[in-house]
Amino acid sequence: RKEVEQDPGPFNVPEGATVAFNCTYSNSASQSFFWYRQDCRKEPKLLMSVYSSGNEDGRFTAQLNRASQYISLLIRDSKLSDSATYLCVVSPWGGYNKLIFGAGTRLAVHP
Amino acid sequence: DGGITQSPKYLFRKEGQNVTLSCEQNLNHDAMYWYRQDPGQGLRLIYYSQIVNDFQKGDIAEGYSVSREKKESFPLTVTSAQKNPTAFYLCASSAREGGNQPQHFGDGTRLSIL
Numbered sequence: 001r002k003e004v005e006q007d008p009g010p011f012n013v014p015e016g017a018t019v020a021f022n023c024t025y026s027n028s029a030s031q032s033f034f035w036y037r038q039d040c041r042k043e044p045k046l047l048m049s050v051y052s053s054g055n056e057d058g059r060f061t062a063q064l065n066r067a068s069q070y071i072s073l074l075i076r077d078s079k080l081s082d083s084a085t086y087l088c089v090v091s092p093w094g095g096y097n098k099l100i101f102g103a104g105t106r107l108a109v110h111p
Numbered sequence: 112d113g114g115i116t117q118s119p120k121y122l123f124r125k126e127g128q129n130v131t132l133s134c135e136q137n138l139n140h141d142a143m144y145w146y147r148q149d150p151g152q153g154l155r156l157i158y159y160s161q162i163v164n165d166f167q168k169g170d171i172a173e174g175y176s177v178s179r180e181k182k183e184s185f186p187l188t189v190t191s192a193q194k195n196p197t198a199f200y201l202c203a204s205s206a207r208e209g210g211n212q213p214q215h216f217g218d219g220t221r222l223s224i225l
Contacts, residue, residue: 034213043216101153
């Protein structure tokens with residue numbers, strides 16, 4: 001089983017749609033959680049950290065369910081510019097700042 | 112502007128050749144990392160360094176080597192022992208260890224075999 005699993009997609013949605021991505025992780029002792037965004041042939045960029053109580057940044061909402069070991073990202077009112085691959089990232093317990101990356105979920109927003 | 116600079120953007124390697132990828136950061140970050148990304152896959156950690164003159168192997172270190180002589184610099188050498196070097200290589204840095212700091216990435220180097 002992969003340490004971080006995501007549905008690869010693609011998710012094809014019209015502009016204005018709401019779309020949700022889920023991600024599961026295998027290490028129950030994981031400490032920190034992030035969503036990164038990666039455009040085609042570019043480097044990943046931090047979208048948002050994910051906090052236990054859930055958090056929101058504009059149109060983006062992240063949720064963490066430690067009991068079920070999954071993380072979600074909700075995008076409301078999708079824009080064409082949201083088209084990208086979204087990477088779920090988990091940091092396991094202790095030690096150095098090791099990050100485990102999921103393979104990503106591709107989102108394509110169309111007019 | 113603070114950031115991470117990787118060079119070159121594109122690199123071609125001949126059989127039996129070692130090549131070195133550059134990574135420089137001016138964010139004053141202690142920790143630096145090298146990842147490899149293959150199509151349709153997540154990033155895999157090659158090497159990381161938490162402090163100058165110290166570095167550790169990641170999950171796929173075979174065929175690679177690094178050095179950390181300066182805080183700002185963490186070059187990666189892809190040796191001839193790496194039989195499948197074609198990939199997108201990403202360098203990252205973070206403020207401190209502890210598992211709760213996001214990493215910031217350079218814009219990557221694409222390596223191909225001639």
